[in-house]
Amino acid sequence: MYADAVQAVIDELGRLPGIGPKSAQRLAFHLMKLPSEDTARLTAAIDEMKARVRFCDRCFNVAEAELCPVCADDRRDASVLCVVEEPRDVVAVERTGEFGGRYHVLGGAISPIEGIGPDQLRVRELLARLDDEGVAEVILATNPNIEGEATAMYLARLLDPLGIEVTKIASGLPVGGDLEYADELTLGRALEGRRKLAGG
Amino acid sequence: MTITRLWLTDYRNHREVDLALDPGVTLLLGPNGWGKTNLLEAVAWLSRGSSFRGAPTEALVRQGAERAVVRAEVDDGGRPILLEAELSPTGRNRIQVNRQRVTRLRDLLGHFRTTVFAPDDLALVKGSPGERRTWIDDLLVDLHPRNHGLRAEVERVLRQRNALLKQARGRLTDDVAATLDVWDAKLVEAGEALAAARTEALAALEPLAAAVSDRLTDGRSTLTATLVAEWATEGLAAALHRVRDDDLRRGMTTVGPQRDDVRLTLDGLPARTHASQGEQRSSALALRLAGHRLVAERTGSTPVVLLDDVFSELDRERTRALVSLVPDAQVVVTAASVLPDEVRFDAVMDLAGLGAGPGTGVGAGAGT
Ligand SMILES: [Zn+2]
Numbered sequence: 203m204y205a206d207a208v209q210a211v212i213d214e215l216g217r218l219p220g221i222g223p224k225s226a227q228r229l230a231f232h233l234m235k236l237p238s239e240d241t242a243r244l245t246a247a248i249d250e251m252k253a254r255v256r257f258c259d260r261c262f263n264v265a266e267a268e269l270c271p272v273c274a275d276d277r278r279d280a281s282v283l284c285v286v287e288e289p290r291d292v293v294a295v296e297r298t299g300e301f302g303g304r305y306h307v308l309g310g311a312i313s314p315i316e317g318i319g320p321d322q323l324r325v326r327e328l329l330a331r332l333d334d335e336g337v338a339e340v341i342l343a344t345n346p347n348i349e350g351e352a353t354a355m356y357l358a359r360l361l362d363p364l365g366i367e368v369t370k371i372a373s374g375l376p377v378g379g380d381l382e383y384a385d386e387l388t389l390g391r392a393l394e395g396r397r398k399l400a401g402g
Numbered sequence: 403m404t405i406t407r408l409w410l411t412d413y414r415n416h417r418e419v420d421l422a423l424d425p426g427v428t429l430l431l432g433p434n435g436w437g438k439t440n441l442l443e444a445v446a447w448l449s450r451g452s453s454f455r456g457a458p459t460e461a462l463v464r465q466g467a468e469r470a471v472v473r474a475e476v477d478d479g480g481r482p483i484l485l486e487a488e489l490s491p492t493g494r495n496r497i498q499v500n501r502q503r504v505t506r507l508r509d510l511l512g513h514f515r516t517t518v519f520a521p522d523d524l525a526l527v528k529g530s531p532g533e534r535r536t537w538i539d540d541l542l543v544d545l546h547p548r549n550h551g552l553r554a555e556v557e558r559v560l561r562q563r564n565a566l567l568k569q570a571r572g573r574l575t576d577d578v579a580a581t582l583d584v585w586d587a588k589l590v591e592a593g594e595a596l597a598a599a600r601t602e603a604l605a606a607l608e609p610l611a612a613a614v615s616d617r618l619t620d621g622r623s624t625l626t627a628t629l630v631a632e633w634a635t636e637g638l639a640a641a642l643h644r645v646r647d648d649d650l651r652r653g654m655t656t657v658g659p660q661r662d663d664v665r666l667t668l669d670g671l672p673a674r675t676h677a678s679q680g681e682q683r684s685s686a687l688a689l690r691l692a693g694h695r696l697v698a699e700r701t702g703s704t705p706v707v708l709l710d711d712v713f714s715e716l717d718r719e720r721t722r723a724l725v726s727l728v729p730d731a732q733v734v735v736t737a738a739s740v741l742p743d744e745v746r747f748d749a750v751m752d753l754a755g756l757g758a759g760p761g762t763g764v765g766a767g768a769g770t
Contacts, residue, residue: 222492224492224493225492225493312581312584313562314562314563314565314566314569314581314585315561315562315565317569319566319569319577319581320577320580320581321577348555348558348559348562348588349562351588352562352584352588355584355587355588356580356581356584359580359583359584360580
């Protein structure tokens with residue numbers, strides 16, 4: 203329909219999460235109208251991010267070295283692990299200043315509609331860490347929506363026979379929301395008021 | 403509760419509409435195809451966040467326009483509320499309540515309620531169980547906005563569970579079983595809550611429906627409405643377990659609130675199969691009216707009644723009964739032509755007289 207070069211950009215943008223064909227089209231035409239310095243800055247920023255940023259070898263948070271800043275900090279308590287869906291959730295919990303343990307980033311939540319099952323998440327890696335790092339408590343801090351709740355329930359059932367204390371942050375978070383958008387006070391209270399699900 | 407003013411921009415066939423509405427009974431008069439139902443649909447949109455005709459957003463935006471705007475000024479017991487919706491076929495709809503942006507649909511619900519009567523209400527009695535589930539679930543949302551979340555949760559969990567069942571291709575591996583257990587637990591939680599809410603509402607409706615049906619049929623027949631859930635006695639958890647192999651084979655969830663029905667009886671006999679067309683029409687009317695009264699009773703504010711071309715389907719007796727049964731409500735009625743003498747109007751708006759027509763605007767401010 204459009205010139206091949208434009209269609210290629212539309213196709214690439216359309217592959218991004220949350221961007222439908224119409225939005226991809228709108229963004230592509232917007233980019234076309236931008237001065238080349240602006241688009242160069244955007245592509246350079248993406249290249250820079252790809253070159254410098256990687257996932258933490260231990261917790262899969264974003265990192266600029268083998269370990270992310272949390273994992274590299276020996277003052278953090280290795281016996282408490284907070285399980286979140288995405289790196290941005292690490293930022294949200296860190297902002298509360300209420301948590302002194304380490305993280306484990308699953309890389310999403312169970313959602314068969316999107317073809318995501320436990321195998322597509324870093325669940326095996328989580329199980330491996332429990333022994334290696336001597337974890338005594340796992341806090342499930344998945345998003346307070348249906349998929350996040352299902353993921354938390356799946357993990358609680360999986361961890362139950364292992365004798366590890368499993369708690370879940372729950373109270374006060376708006377249902378259907380993202381952890382990322384919960385304000386610091388609410389999330390801090392939710393961390394304090396976590397509910398025991400299994401083990402211990 | 404009354405709607406005092408309605409503005410539309412590029413909604414269906416209407417370019418610009420600016421209507422001041424009477425708090426009593428208003429007749430909207432105009433030939434078919436001039437968009438009378440579209441006006442009612444726009445009003446109802448603000449009460450439910452969707453078209454009562456089940457139309458997708460694309461269909462609500464005028465051909466060639468990028469978005470449609472629906473605005474209304476509502477009076478709820480002296481408290482003015484400004485509701486605004488910008489409907490976009492491509493992006494997200496933008497909704498504002500008193501000029502405050504709301505991001506969740508449930509924050510729109512509860513500010514404004516409508517009861518819609520339409521000619522195809524007959525499907526409530528004659529149609530598939532899905533028609534009756536939609537009716538009772540819509541009513542639950544009117545009774546309390548939180549039920550919107552419950553309904554959405556059941557739908558979402560079912561979509562997830564069905565997707566998993568399809569992906570499993572009939573094989574129950576340990577992994578599938580463990581994940582399916584989780585979705586079952588979620589469905590049990592939300593599904594049983596939805597069924598309990600449906601049962602409670604139907605029980606509360608029964609005396610109201612009986613009283614209304616008495617008036618509509620001169621006390622000749624008794625109408626009952628009860629929830630039929632195949633899994634009710636064993637519980638949803640046990641039922642899901644029982645049908646698991648079957649669900650895996652068919653790649654879908656065969657038991658749960660999405661399969662339930664509301665059984666309607668007239669004098670003890672199933673209304674769907676054992677009632678005349680006239681009795682079925684009265685029953686549908688009685689159910690809507692009973693719902694209207696229950697919402698008014700529970701929320702303390704009477705929904706605005708929208709009657710879409712219903713008088714053409716009703717005889718004089720039922721017409722008189724219908725009008726007498728919504729005494730305190732603001733009513734907007736559409737009709738193509740002559741009105742029954744039984745109906746007294748406080749205001750008549752002739753779309754033709756206002757210079758409207760297919761594809762044009764309506765109203766004092768439109769200048770067409
Ligand atoms: Zn790390």
